[in-house]
Amino acid sequence: MMFHLNLFSKSSNFFWKALCYFSAEIVSPICIPDSEICFKCPEKEWPDEKNVNCIPKIYEFLSYDNDFLTLIFLFISMMLLAMTLLVLGTFIYYWETSVVRANNRTVSLILVISILLSLLCVFLFLGRPVDITCMLRQVSFGVFFSIAVSSVLAKTITVCIAFKVTKPGSYWRKLATVKVSNFLVLFCSSVQVLICVIWLSVSPPFQDYDMFSYPEKIIIQCNEGSVIGFYSMLGYMGFLAAVSFLLAFVVRTLPDSFNEAKYITFSMLVFCSVWIAMIPAYLSTRGKYMVAVEIFAILASSAGTITCIFFPKCYIMLFKPELNIRKEIYFRK
Incomplete structure (x- = not known):
């Protein structure tokens, strides 16, 4: 009888250990x-x-303290900020020259400043997210990038009007002015501001804790609140970029003396490619890597825009000053 009891006790102990294990x-x-x-x-x-x-559990986010990925983004952001400031300083210094005047200098200045502000938004994505940074980072990024893309769209429309409508005294020719370009930038960016205001009013982003994606980690992240608001913001920005790309592609065969449309085409091609590739990568990642994908898209699209549109102009202003005259700009073949 004792043998059976001991056997039962051992079996019971084994059963409980197995239950604990599974x-x-x-x-x-x-x-x-x-x-x-x-x-x-x-x-x-x-x-x-x-x-x-x-x-x-381990708290996961893009920390400033011990995260190598954060240091990489900081380094790249600082390099791009320095490059953008150099472009901005060059444009201001050569403000009255032919290259700057021929490329709608007011809209170009707005474009450079908006890219600069977009790069500064990267710092809102780094560090431990809180409610205020969750609201600011998406809204500021969306608004500043929309201003940048709206500026590109205004430059593209101006080029289309100026070089496709050749009839003297045409009504469309009268629209190729600085005031019309500024109005386009203001109107297109105001739509994005309205989208963001409605988003913040209905369901703003907030700090959230994800305890289920990884059993051993707690992901501190930003919940976007209204998914419709978030993707409406991205969708409108993509719409502006797509329109700019299509218009610039149509007039890409302008004379080499004024190839602004070619630069816009390349910049918008880079911009659209980056953000189209970003969407599936963003949806398939979790935690800090999801934030890293969005930061990479911001940095890559900003670098592509500033490089494709402004580097050729800065090259002429800095290294080929003999080409920076009105005769060369408009009559060089």
């Missing part, structure tokens, strides 16, 4: 050694390797 993968308990009792760890803790003690 339940560790499901409910994250700890099991007291040589006992039939298991306890579930608190929500913010996780069992150790032996399933004996509860240890705190």
